[in-house]
Amino acid sequence: MRDMIVFGEDFGGLPSSTQHLIRHLPKMRKIIWVNSIGLRQPKLNANDCRRAVSKLIGQPKQGFSTPSQVPDNVHIVNLRTIPAPSSHISRQLAKTMMLNQLLPILAEHHIEKPILWSSLPTVADLCGHLNESGVIYYCGDDFSALSGVDHHVVAEHEEKMVKKANLVLGASEAICAKFPHNKTLLLPHGVDVDLFSQPAPIALDFPQNGKPIAGFYGSLSNWLDYDLINFVALNLPGWDFLFIGPNEMPYNPLPKLANIHYLGPKPHNQLPCYSQHWQASLLPFKSNKQIQACNPLKLLEYLAAGAPIVATPFPALERYSKYVNVVESAHEMSEALKMTNYEPKHSADIVADDSWRARSQFVRSLLDMI
Template sequence: MTRDLIVFGEDWGGLPSSTQHLIRRLQHQRKVVWVNSIGLRRPQLHWRDIKRAFCKLTARRSPNPNQPQPESTPRIVHPRTLPAPRSALERRLARELLQRQLAPVLHQERLHRPILWTSLPTAVDMAGCLGESALVYYCGDDFNALAGVDHDTVSQREQELVQRADLILAASENLAARFPSARTQLLPHGVDYHSFASPAPRAPDLPNDGRPIAGFYGSLSQWIDIELLQQTASALPHWHFVFVGQPVVDISALQRLENVTFLGPRPHGELPSYSQHWQASLLPFRDNAQIRACNPLKLLEYMAAGRPIVSTRFPALSAYPGAVSVVDGVDDMVAALQRAASTTTLDSQQQLASQHDWDRRADQLEQWLESL
């Protein structure tokens, strides 16, 4: 009989992470209890953290078991606990708070020999407390290089988690190399191929002034090379540069340019209406530890959309030779975009992306979980 899952991940919903893509497929054969984010740092006294804390404190602890839930939604728990506890006392208190909240849910669900899956190192204190039969650590990021994280605390918890985990899943070769090879499997990100390759109508707010469009979607964070983008957009006034996502860094240098448009965040299901209809997809990353360890979800989504991809250099691109125009500066990016302006849909690129569908990733994952 297939074992059930207790999953510690980010907050369910919004832009889906790799963990959510995988769990949506795994839950067809097993029960899943999903615990929303328990945090990777202590909250601070600024508006974003205050708003997030309020939402968590006022959220239901879990859905009403008598109220039907969407088929694609697991049983969700909204935890009330201490984020990223440091001292032994704080850790014990946080563990006890979570145990009290999870105990009735796990009793109601009657899980069969559950596997404890965590994508967050801070959940290591729950190992051995929930009656699990095995412990899986899914590592999708270099937490030591991730912005907005209590690095010392998270690094210590990750070391403990690696020691205790029965199976470690790493999203990139860079990450996999850090863990014991005997218990580690490489599980690169996949793609919801049908959603991104099936023709989608053009988004009504996508600029349509006759200029070719270079587009990007995702968070405009510390790993985005704003200076490179500003210089490239200035050199190509006959191009339009469109950004779909939430800016969390200073973008004033780009906002001053007439040919740059910021559209704000959009639901994940609407992204093909943008990426299929611009002339080039951008991956303008800085060269830092986080990017060297990353395997960005949007890379395969861009490929499935079939538009040329222009990217700065990072290791994960080596898995897709010839599929991406790799640039090393402004001149390279300008030249790559000019070539992309006359390029039609790239069928070979889409065919390559189809080999990495999330369904294939989930099938491989099923084999590893059953062998634990």
């Protein structure tokens, strides 16, 4: 069983799909986890400057896991680097900086010929320089459509990453279609079935004023349809609308209405304390290239939690369409929410075969073949 070096998102906070997969692999495998090396160059604003400095000094962002939350076989590394370098000189400098830090760490942990797993295309320049026995590129998003990314720079890195990879894994059919068919496989997101289906106590800050609640958790970003949310909240003054998650916008984009409540981000293991107790789960997405390619983690988590789901259309819904109320307008969403009063709770059996444990078993079989 070969060890691994994993380039992923910053470990901790809301766990990524890569974190879920790695946590369920056998603990005999030593894993060097490299926190995010970035997908875009910083702009001249305070937030980006802080983020750039943190990368240059190797500091993780807030929300990083404490040692007690990190599996014993996982060693986390924060590299000093240049985020998403574009020029030849900056790419060579970034590569040299990272190799000078990584190679001694691999030697210290007696890791030879590891499998290199990357969830970021900006790792491409390191491929072939870490004495790796194979390369897996796991693409969970369409980076060409992802907001807040240097699309041209990332596209160049991704093209090289795909060429270097022995195997490419895509989180959706749309993502897989971008890559060579002879080395690309579908690896959909999974779900922690037990966490989201076993009864959880209601959160202390959950609104309890007798109104039905429609809830959403996830980032407040530009792929949410705030006009739709505004119209639906106006149409249903007898409902409350609850939003949970980090705000990625420079301002609070939620409509300023009395029945819209924003609670900020919550730990992942506390989300069932909300989603099991609201009347309906929301997926109010815009229709854009990113959403057409997405396979949101929260869809399966919503299904496991059991509340009726009301969503705008996107391809990943098709497999679960008979369990989701798909709507095209604010009027349809308002009517669908009213009808959820008469819908029974879903059974977690719907997603029993989609557990992260099952996904990791599939990944383990692939690792043994590399």
